[in-house]
Amino acid sequence: MDLRKLRYFSVLAEEKHFGRAAQRLSLSQPPLSLAIRQLEEEIGARLFERTSRNVSLTAAGVALQREAEVLLRRTGETRLLVKAIADGKEGRLRLGFGSSMLYRGFPKILDAFQAASPDIELSVQELNSTEQIEALQRDEIDLGFIHGRDVPSRLEGFRYHAEPFVACVPRDHPCAGARTLRLSRLKDDEFVLFSRNVSPDYYESIIATCLSAGFSPRVRHQVRHWLSVVSFVANGLGVALVPSTLKASNMAGAVFVPLREAKILSETWCVWKAGGPQRPALDMLIQAARKQSQAMSQRPRFNTSSVCSPSNGSR
Numbered sequence: 223m224d225l226r227k228l229r230y231f232s233v234l235a236e237e238k239h240f241g242r243a244a245q246r247l248s249l250s251q252p253p254l255s256l257a258i259r260q261l262e263e264e265i266g267a268r269l270f271e272r273t274s275r276n277v278s279l280t281a282a283g284v285a286l287q288r289e290a291e292v293l294l295r296r297t298g299e300t301r302l303l304v305k306a307i308a309d310g311k312e313g314r315l316r317l318g319f320g321s322s323m324l325y326r327g328f329p330k331i332l333d334a335f336q337a338a339s340p341d342i343e344l345s346v347q348e349l350n351s352t353e354q355i356e357a358l359q360r361d362e363i364d365l366g367f368i369h370g371r372d373v374p375s376r377l378e379g380f381r382y383h384a385e386p387f388v389a390c391v392p393r394d395h396p397c398a399g400a401r402t403l404r405l406s407r408l409k410d411d412e413f414v415l416f417s418r419n420v421s422p423d424y425y426e427s428i429i430a431t432c433l434s435a436g437f438s439p440r441v442r443h444q445v446r447h448w449l450s451v452v453s454f455v456a457n458g459l460g461v462a463l464v465p466s467t468l469k470a471s472n473m474a475g476a477v478f479v480p481l482r483e484a485k486i487l488s489e490t491w492c493v494w495k496a497g498g499p500q501r502p503a504l505d506m507l508i509q510a511a512r513k514q515s516q517a518m519s520q521r522p523r524f525n526t527s528s529v530c531s532p533s534n535g536s537r
Contacts, residue, residue, distance in 0.1 A: 223264065223265075224261070226257070227258075227264075228261070228294065230258065231287075232287065232290045232294060233246050235287045240277065267282040268283075269283035292360070299345075314343040314344075315364045315507055316362070317332075317344060317345070317347070318348075318366035319349070320350060320351065320354075320367065320368075320369065320448070321348060322448040322449070322465060323367050323490070325467045326490060326518060327514040330514050332346070334510045334513065334514070339506060342503050347363065351368035351369045351370060354493075355374050355377070358493065358495050359376060361495070364501075364507075365494050366492075366493050366494070367382060367490055367491070367511075368491050368493055369423070369424060369491075373493055376495070376496055377494065377496055378494055378495070378496045379492050380492055380515070381491055381515075382490045383490045384489045385466045385488050386466050386480070387428075387488055388463070388478045388480050389403045389478070390451070390452055390461065390463070390476055390479075391408075391411075391455065391461045392455055392475060392477070393475055393476070395411075395477070401480070403481055403482060404435075405435040405463075405481055405484050406435045408432075409432075409437035409439075412459075412460040413440060413441050413442060413460050413461060414445065414451050414459060414460040414462045415439075415441050415444050415445075416444070417445060419444075431463065431486045435484065451464055452464060453476075455476050456476035463481075463486070465488035466480070466488075492508065
């Protein structure tokens with residue numbers, strides 16, 4: 223498959239208009255149309271539905287767009303890697319991370335590694351846990367930080383950090399001023415949850431924790447990022463259970479209250495692909511993550527007194 227035609231296809235898939243796509247590609251429209259027809263003939267499938275006024279992707283086109291983005295990005299990364307080595311640099315490492323890692327020492331890992339290895343370029347990409355696992359298996363990233371209860375199959379890793387979940391409530395909630403909270407106090411509230419599609423493990427853990435407290439949570443919203451969960455709560459759109467480290471987000475309108483009886487933990491794992499060749503630079507990055515993991519384990523915990531319960535709901 224011709225990468226040039228694939229790039230033409232990708233731009234047209236974004237623009238959904240031959241004129242605008244041709245302009246972006248610095249082409250006239252006929253060569254673009256020809257390239258797309260040739261690509262469709264090579265693949266043996268129609269990629270676009272065309273009318274006099276509209277261009278839209280077929281089901282085959284949608285599938286190719288997703289794969290084309292990966293292939294074109296990987297091609298660009300390979301070009302940069304080869305150039306870096308040709309320029310005398312040792313290479314490049316690619317990291318995946320979720321937004322909550324910004325409060326779990328991720329910037330310190332990057333700083334420590336770059337101080338020790340200034341000739342190695344670090345490229346970071348924000349991805350959810352599922353996306354990181356897929357990216358590792360497809361060799362699109364070298365190291366990731368995922369949420370879950372264990373290291374997925376075909377990956378190696380260690381538990382980077384474990385912390386309790388806490389209640390996240392709007393600042394005008396009756397329990398916002400309490401030092402601890404009985405989870406059953408939230409049984410009548412609507413919940414904002416981390417999306418089941420993005421992290422079924424977290425979703426099911428939170429549901430199970432609420433059930434063990436004697437109620438089934440009324441799920442009002444599901445979002446894709448922990449900071450979105452906190453933002454929804456801060457805007458009065460429900461309550462949530464979130465990892466305690468998100469208190470460091472300092473988001474106005476959201477209050478974090480430790481749970482008195484719940485034992486649910488948020489676990490972050492540092493992972494990489496199993497069975498790969500020896501890579502000293504990656505080993506050094508893993509070591510930097512291990513050191514930061516040890517530092518994280520020494521962070522202070524929440525205080526646990528002054529309970530907000532069904533019979534003690536005042537601020």
